[in-house]
Structure formats: C-alpha cells, structure tokens
Amino acid sequence: MTMPLDDRGLLLGDGLFETILAKDGDLVLFGLHIERMRAGCTALGLPLPDADGAQRLCELALGDTGMTSVRAAVRLTLTAGSGGRGLDRPGEVEPHIFAAVSAAPTPNPTVALLTSDIRRNPTSPGSRFKTLSYLDNVIARRRAAPGEALMLNTTGEIACTAAGNIFWIHDGRLFTPSLECGVLDGVMRRQVLNAAPSLGLSIREGRLPPESLDKAEAIFVTNSLIGVRPVSWIDGRYISSLPIVGSLAEMLADVS
Numbered sequence: 001m002t003m004p005l006d007d008r009g010l011l012l013g014d015g016l017f018e019t020i021l022a023k024d025g026d027l028v029l030f031g032l033h034i035e036r037m038r039a040g041c042t043a044l045g046l047p048l049p050d051a052d053g054a055q056r057l058c059e060l061a062l063g064d065t066g067m068t069s070v071r072a073a074v075r076l077t078l079t080a081g082s083g084g085r086g087l088d089r090p091g092e093v094e095p096h097i098f099a100a101v102s103a104a105p106t107p108n109p110t111v112a113l114l115t116s117d118i119r120r121n122p123t124s125p126g127s128r129f130k131t132l133s134y135l136d137n138v139i140a141r142r143r144a145a146p147g148e149a150l151m152l153n154t155t156g157e158i159a160c161t162a163a164g165n166i167f168w169i170h171d172g173r174l175f176t177p178s179l180e181c182g183v184l185d186g187v188m189r190r191q192v193l194n195a196a197p198s199l200g201l202s203i204r205e206g207r208l209p210p211e212s213l214d215k216a217e218a219i220f221v222t223n224s225l226i227g228v229r230p231v232s233w234i235d236g237r238y239i240s241s242l243p244i245v246g247s248l249a250e251m252l253a254d255v256s
Contacts, residue, residue, distance in 0.1 A: 009079025013133035040129035112147035122182030164223035227256025
C-alpha cells in the first residue's frame with residue numbers, strides 16, 4: 001500500500017490501531033479488538049470500520065506474508081484519511097485502513113519494570129484507546145530498555161506499562177488500576193478480570209498509589225502478544241511470584 005502524503009494518520013497521528021495475535025492463521029479474540037477499534041472511532045468522531053471487511057484484510061495480510069502456520073502479530077491500522085493542511089478534518093472523512101503482519105516470537109518468561117517519569121494523562125481520550133499518537137509510550141519503553149516501563153498518571157497513580165496492563169496480588173485479592181486512571185481497556189485485561197474469580201481471587205479496580213506495589217506478593221503484566229507475564233524486578237527490587245499467576249497464564253494460554 002502507498003500512503004498519501006496528506007494522510008492525517010501520518011501527519012497528525014489521527015487514527016487508531018489494534019495489534020492482534022494470530023496463531024496458525026487464526027485471529028485470536030478478533031471480535032474484541034475490532035469492538036475496541038469501533039469504540040475508539042466513535043470517541044474520535046471517525047466512521048466505523050466494517051468488522052467483516054477488517055477481518056478479511058487481516059487474513060489476506062497473513063496469507064500474503066505466508067505466516068498462516070506460525071505465531072504472528074497482525075497490526076490493523078485505521079487513519080482519518082487524507083485531508084488538507086491544518087488540524088480540521090475534511091467535511092467527509094474517508095478513512096484509510098490496512099493490515100500488516102510480523103513475526104511474534106514467544107515472549108520472555110518474566111518482565112523487569114522501571115518506573116518512568118513520563119506520565120499518562122487520564123483526561124485524554126488517547127489514554128483509553130490505541131491511537132496513532134504513541135510517542136510517550138515509545139520514549140518510556142526506550143528509556144526502560146531492556147525492560148518495560150511502568151507508567152503513572154499525572155496525579156501519581158499507577159496506570160499501566162508502556163505496552164500493556166498491570167496487576168498485582170495481595171492477601172488473596174487481585175488489584176489493577178481502573179480505566180479512569182488513564183488506562184487502556186486491554187483485551188487481555190478483560191480476560192484476566194473474567195478468569196480471576198474462578199481461581200478464588202477477588203478483584204479491586206481503583207485509583208492506587210505506587211506504594212501499593214510494595215505489599216504485592218506477585219505482580220504481572222498483560223497484553224495480547226505476551227499474555228500473562230510475571231514481573232521479576234521493579235526498580236531494581238526483586239519480586240517473587242505465586243503459583244496462582246502460573247495458573248492464570250495456563251487458563252488463558254489458548255488466547256495468548
């Protein structure tokens with residue numbers, strides 16, 4: 001695909017994307033991904049993509065790259081299309097939508113976190129959807145390399161990682177920041193919240209300070225490509241884990 005030089009996604013970050021895991025050619029939890037993209041379009045005032053057409057695009061991209069029998073990452077991107085100079089969109093928006101595929105090797109068994117000084121803005125619509133304006137996350141991840149960045153929001157509460165959601169366990173309860181903290185409504189986040197009660201974990205979503213992690217008996221992070229991954233270090237401090245984290249990972253192995 002050739003991208004027009006006046007594409008608003010290219011020039012202004014005006015658009016959305018989803019990263020979907022493909023296993024042996026199957027698009028894992030595609031319905032939830034396209035549901036979130038369509039919700040993002042509504043929030044940003046963009047025309048809704050056709051779900052069936054978007055799925056065909058992803059499947060064609062998998063076939064064209066020959067990755068129908070391996071673990072792959074499919075990125076579905078929707079931009080606000082072409083527009084004139086400046087911020088205002090044209091009167092009739094004609095989105096550009098396309099899919100690209102890359103290999104998705106099995107992730108590392110554990111994650112090391114480093115708290116970033118880059119903050120999530122909970123008042124921004126971009127904090128709740130996967131917009132094309134991801135520069136804060138890019139810089140936070142680069143500064144935390146080879147680990148992952150833990151991001152707080154502008155009021156100092158725990159938000160997320162640069163590329164996923166965060167959970168921790170204390171005293172039989174599963175904690176995670178609420179969406180109001182400037183948190184992406186992660187597809188794997190939903191799976192964890194649905195599965196946790198069956199393992200005897202009660203759930204608390206809330207506005208939680210970073211000191212909450214000091215009491216954690218286990219910490220883990222999630223996204224669609226890594227599934228459930230235990231955190232082994234945070235800001236240089238070793239973190240133990242619990243068997244229940246492995247049980248949760250096993251429960252969700254089919255979708256991660």
